[in-house]
Amino acid sequence: MKVLVAVKHTVDHNLKPFVDAATGQVDLSQARRGINPFDEISIEEAVRLKERGQVTEIVAVAIGGTDAKDSLRHAYAMGVDRALLVETDARLQPLAVAKLxxxxxxxxxxxxxxxxxxxxxxxxxxxxQMLAALLGVGLGTFASGIQLGDGFVEVTREIDKGTQTISLQLPAVVTSDLRLNEPRFIKLPNLMMAKKKNIETLAASELGVDLANRFTVIKSSEPPQKPGAIQLANVNELINTLRKAEVLQ
Amino acid sequence: MSILVLAELDGNKLKGLAAHVVSAAAAWQQPIDLLVYGSQVDEAAKEAANLSGVARVLVAQADHFAHPLVEDVQDLVLSIAKEYSVIVGAHSVLGKSVIPAIAARLDVSPITDVVEIHAPSIYVRPEYAGNIFSRIENHQSLQIVTVRNTAFRPVSAGGNAEVVSISVPASRALSRWVKEDINHSDRPELGSARVVIAGGRSLGENFDALLSPIAEKLDAAIGATRACVDAGFAPNDLQVGQTGTLIAPDLYIAVGISGAMQHIAGIKDSKVVVAINHDPDAPIFKYADYGVIADLFTALPELDKALQ
Known part of the structure; x- marks a missing residue:
């Protein structure tokens, strides 16, 4: 069976973003980029299925500019078999991405x-979610466990007070949560080898999809700073203060 | 045109988040229909009809809604969607799963995790794990939205909505519910508790032993940081933060929590925040209203004693 993994080349998740005062937009010009951590988890899961002999081919697809090839090379280094780039310089919104x-x-x-x-x-x-709906196939969001069967996949999902297991007919779309697995460490030789692999490129504008933005980010801002905590000497003073402020009875 | 709000059930009862989502939907000043679906909906329909601001309660009863699956909810909403100009759900596990799916079928880009609504078509939503808040203008005539329920005060009871039964499309049976493992607890639910006490990784193996007696005395829910959950000291469903449960209690007590941005993003609607930490430079103190710099392993027993 073939597995497709969608990969996004995103800003580093450790980045503290800031807003450019002149434009009112988040300034990402200097931001370090890499593979979206949740997509790395998805690749890891696909590679494990292949190692167990349940999957024969893994295809990674990214949508973005030529810099997104870095994330596809990362996918190659983790063990995918083929990589596709749907190339566009536009900052596409989720509906357009789902359609592509x-x-x-x-x-x-x-x-x-x-x-x-x-x-x-x-x-x-x-x-x-949008891709599953457009394809008319089953959806398992927030997966923390996966069991692949014959013609179906069982997905364990994180829900409010515990976990839920659902069974989806294949083909299906599964979205990975943080605790699905811990992605493997990439060895340097794998990364070097990945540089030589072929990345097939398609132009997003030639796939017959409406890529228009449906909404506009007018202005971004950082949350207001709070004045900082009133420091109290000990726990008893804390309790007294909270009682006086009628936060505690 | 009217507004459709999606309710959710917990067993046969209406989840409290409906009152928050109805409150958010009131921003459009249009009649609100509240959709209640389940396998036994009489009790929930009554609770829904009692929420003020609801014009009609639409009741969809079917066996396959005992454990609602995304495809079935999608098909139900699609069957009535053309009567509405706005469709709103909670930014809950179910809402996050089902609302984008509904939107895609209607060729609409949804706006998710909305914390402010400026009707008719401007919203504020967090980005970058809560480090940024962006104001968004929606250019679509049909608006499909999930709202962060803690950002909207719930509507009160005292409504008297008409209850209308609607027909339910047959299930496509693309997916099937298998089982649920629910962690039962006598404590208040984390997402709606009036008081929450949460601990970080530094509580270690003693997480539960240290926090439980205090939680009991305060009638508080217990929460944990992502690091604490990842280290295996607390179960997943206790995680508070942008990727866990979003909370807005009257009192939040953070114990041994440094205050990572993704954690702060999940507690930002709390009324009073108290931090207890041994590190005077912990970022949580910049965010808290009251702080105590102390070692947890002495401060927590003291706190327990002081509450007796």
């Missing part, structure tokens, strides 16, 4: 599609 991915799914015909539950940055957390 649908075209790739129809072309590749995977049995299972893995994506991260969200990408670092705008934190939309929508694309996997």
């Amino acid at each position: 991915l649908k075209v790739i799914v129809e072309r590749e015909q995977p049995g299972l599609i893995f994506m991260g539950k969200q990408a670092v940055g705008e934190d939309y957390g929508q694309t996997g």
